[in-house]
Amino acid sequence: MKIVLNHKCNLKKEEFLSYFRKLNEMKTNHEMVLCPSFIYLSMCDSSKLLLGSQDVGSYDCGAHTGDIAAAQLKSIGVDYAIVGHSERRLNHNEDDGLICEKINLLLKDEIVPILCIGETKEERAQGQIHRKIERQLQALNGLEQRKRDKIIIAYEPVWAIGTGEIPEVFEIDEVLAYIREKYPKNILLYGGSANEKNICNLKTSKYIEGYLLGGLSLSPEKLQIFLELC
Numbered sequence: 001m002k003i004v005l006n007h008k009c010n011l012k013k014e015e016f017l018s019y020f021r022k023l024n025e026m027k028t029n030h031e032m033v034l035c036p037s038f039i040y041l042s043m044c045d046s047s048k049l050l051l052g053s054q055d056v057g058s059y060d061c062g063a064h065t066g067d068i069a070a071a072q073l074k075s076i077g078v079d080y081a082i083v084g085h086s087e088r089r090l091n092h093n094e095d096d097g098l099i100c101e102k103i104n105l106l107l108k109d110e111i112v113p114i115l116c117i118g119e120t121k122e123e124r125a126q127g128q129i130h131r132k133i134e135r136q137l138q139a140l141n142g143l144e145q146r147k148r149d150k151i152i153i154a155y156e157p158v159w160a161i162g163t164g165e166i167p168e169v170f171e172i173d174e175v176l177a178y179i180r181e182k183y184p185k186n187i188l189l190y191g192g193s194a195n196e197k198n199i200c201n202l203k204t205s206k207y208i209e210g211y212l213l214g215g216l217s218l219s220p221e222k223l224q225i226f227l228e229l230c
């Protein structure tokens with residue numbers, strides 16, 4: 001399984017260093033991609049972990065104050081980048097066009113994009129899950145198939161993020177089956193309140209190939225249990 005750890009905007013420097021030591025001591029056969037705050041990326045020297053960023057700037061290197069370019073990330077060992085997370089879409093008004101530009105910039109520097117998609121509670125109530133997913137997947141249109149196949153697609157229902165609620169496994173599988181039909185080669189992840197208590201249930205999914213973890217990723221102890229059960 002591919003386990004992506006999204007720290008979001010958490011941990012001060014000393015907390016991060018102590019966490020990082022514990023993470024390195026963990027025993028697991030799963031492939032872990034650590035996505036800490038940007039400021040800690042260059043401190044992450046580990047042969048056990050892969051490195052990911054939580055976002056990327058929408059420009060190449062140059063006069064873009066405050067931005068971080070894909071080429072800069074690549075130069076410090078970043079091989080993955082989350083794009084289109086619902087918190088970026090919501091808090092920074094990121095739309096599918098911008099997300100598509102970011103995907104192109106990442107692929108140019110050989111960073112694997114982890115594209116997040118998922119419906120809100122209202123969209124779910126209105127039976128619009130597939131329509132929403134289909135619209136968000138348009139960010140992949142126009143990409144050469146060889147490049148498109150490399151993108152990891154993470155289904156993260158917005159209403160499940162940080163709430164402790166998750167969809168029924170058959171509901172997750174319905175969405176992932178729909179994506180799988182259109183994108184047979186892409187790795188599919190699930191994210192949204194996945195934890196050590198619901199992993200045995202999630203594990204019954206036919207389509208989940210890994211997890212994008214938020215809250216759980218901050219607790220090495222609970223993460224260890226999750227990894228053992230997964």
Ligand code: 13P
Pocket residue numbers: 006085156160161162163164191192193194212213214215216
């Ligand atoms: P939680 O696991 O805290 O629900 O967050 C999921 C997420 O947003 C990962 O990107």
